[in-house]
Amino acid sequence: MVTRTVDLRSDTVTKPTETMRAAMATADVDDDVLCHDPTALRLETEMARITGKEAALFVPSGTMGNLISVLAHCDIRGSEVVLGNNSHIHIYENGGISTIGGVHPRTVKNNEDGTMDIDLIEAAIRDPRGALVYPITRLICLENTHANSGGKCLSVEYTDQVGELAKKHGLKLHIDGARIFNASVALGIPVHRLLQAADSASICLSKGLGAPVGSVIVGSNSFIAKAKILRKTLGGGMRQVGILCAAAIVAVQENVGKLEGDHKNAKVLAEGLNKIKGIRVDAASVETNIFYFDIEESSKHTAESLSKYLQQRGILVMLEGPSRVRIVLHHQISESDVQYTLSCFQQALTGVPDQNGI
Numbered sequence: 206m207v208t209r210t211v212d213l214r215s216d217t218v219t220k221p222t223e224t225m226r227a228a229m230a231t232a233d234v235d236d237d238v239l240c241h242d243p244t245a246l247r248l249e250t251e252m253a254r255i256t257g258k259e260a261a262l263f264v265p266s267g268t269m270g271n272l273i274s275v276l277a278h279c280d281i282r283g284s285e286v287v288l289g290n291n292s293h294i295h296i297y298e299n300g301g302i303s304t305i306g307g308v309h310p311r312t313v314k315n316n317e318d319g320t321m322d323i324d325l326i327e328a329a330i331r332d333p334r335g336a337l338v339y340p341i342t343r344l345i346c347l348e349n350t351h352a353n354s355g356g357k358c359l360s361v362e363y364t365d366q367v368g369e370l371a372k373k374h375g376l377k378l379h380i381d382g383a384r385i386f387n388a389s390v391a392l393g394i395p396v397h398r399l400l401q402a403a404d405s406a407s408i409c410l411s412k413g414l415g416a417p418v419g420s421v422i423v424g425s426n427s428f429i430a431k432a433k434i435l436r437k438t439l440g441g442g443m444r445q446v447g448i449l450c451a452a453a454i455v456a457v458q459e460n461v462g463k464l465e466g467d468h469k470n471a472k473v474l475a476e477g478l479n480k481i482k483g484i485r486v487d488a489a490s491v492e493t494n495i496f497y498f499d500i501e502e503s504s505k506h507t508a509e510s511l512s513k514y515l516q517q518r519g520i521l522v523m524l525e526g527p528s529r530v531r532i533v534l535h536h537q538i539s540e541s542d543v544q545y546t547l548s549c550f551q552q553a554l555t556g557v558p559d560q561n562g563i
């Protein structure tokens with residue numbers, strides 16, 4: 206009988222806290238389409254302040270936040286966006302910028318640290334003199350932290366360099382900042398400084414910050430005005446949305462301070478797994494709350510059989526391939542959960558109960 210659950214699939218799995226539920230229950234609300242829901246306005250005002258941008262807009266998801274941002278920047282037919290070949294926008298958002306927005310993606314290889322080489326970004330920018338045959342480049346997208354690279358942080362120096370490149374070519378810069386607060390905490394740099402070079406960003410409140418739903422887009426007043434129309438066009442205009450924004454305000458107030466603990470737990474878990482025969486993980490490269498590990502060929506397990514073994518003990522992980530697994534820490538994973546997880550991995554891979562006798 207499984208008595209505990211340790212959900213390491215993603216930082217999207219957290220349940221709202223009692224404080225969030227209480228805030229939702231008593232939220233001051235109004236129709237956010239006909240006017241401005243007062244709690245949504247509170248959240249958006251706070252997020253604009255934190256990010257150093259003129260305005261902000263609450264949206265139902267990070268996927269919609271990125272889609273709206275790309276569409277707002279690339280509102281002329283034949284537009285092209287330069288983005289990472291391993292970016293969330295390119296891989297996990299159903300190609301929405303193309304299927305819905307008619308925007309052409311121009312991918313550049315993501316490095317293992319989540320960056321794209323600056324010279325390769327510049328080489329991907331179309332020569333306007335070729336407008337007869339080329340799409341027109343209008344936008345560059347970055348992702349900070351970079352999820353598929355294992356939650357890697359983009360430095361402020363790199364972000365500023367890409368910003369300079371965008372300006373040099375008359376382009377806009379959007380940052381998929383789903384986990385920008387993780388980057389801020391890991392780098393010790395304020396969110397507004399990490400986003401300074403960006404014309405827009407999409408920030409998830411429903412990931413490490415633990416809100417039940419939602420993201421916020423930030424940018425200039427004119428950009429957010431366009432984004433608000435696009436949100437409505439996409440069916441994202443919400444009515445008494447203060448119910449959701451109240452929880453998001455609590456998330457920002459209460460959970461940013463917990464991100465460092467998530468990063469520490471990720472490092473402890475990665476270092477512990479690295480000591481277990483049959484598992485390979487680059488523990489030294491763990492920067493935030495995400496890492497991947499590979500199961501060695503010599504192991505008796507595949508990723509699937511290991512995940513099934515772990516699931517029987519209440520531990521949930523995300524499969525990334527026949528021998529590759531992703532682990533994501535969040536504020537509802539305790540240090541005790543980390544030790545329990547290590548014990549179960551030890552037992553699974555070596556069949557030898559560890560000191561906990563599991």
Ligand SMILES: Cc1ncc(COP(=O)(O)O)c(C=O)c1O
Pocket residue numbers: 217265266267268269271293294348350351352381383384409411420
């Ligand atoms: C880097 C990144 N960007 C965007 C998203 C999309 O957010 P949502 O799941 O809220 O659509 C995710 C994950 O969900 C993500 O990991």
Ligand SMILES: C[C@@H](O)[C@H](N)C(=O)O
Pocket residue numbers: 214215216217297352
């Ligand atoms: C899977 C992906 O879409 C999601 N953003 C996650 O990191 O869990």
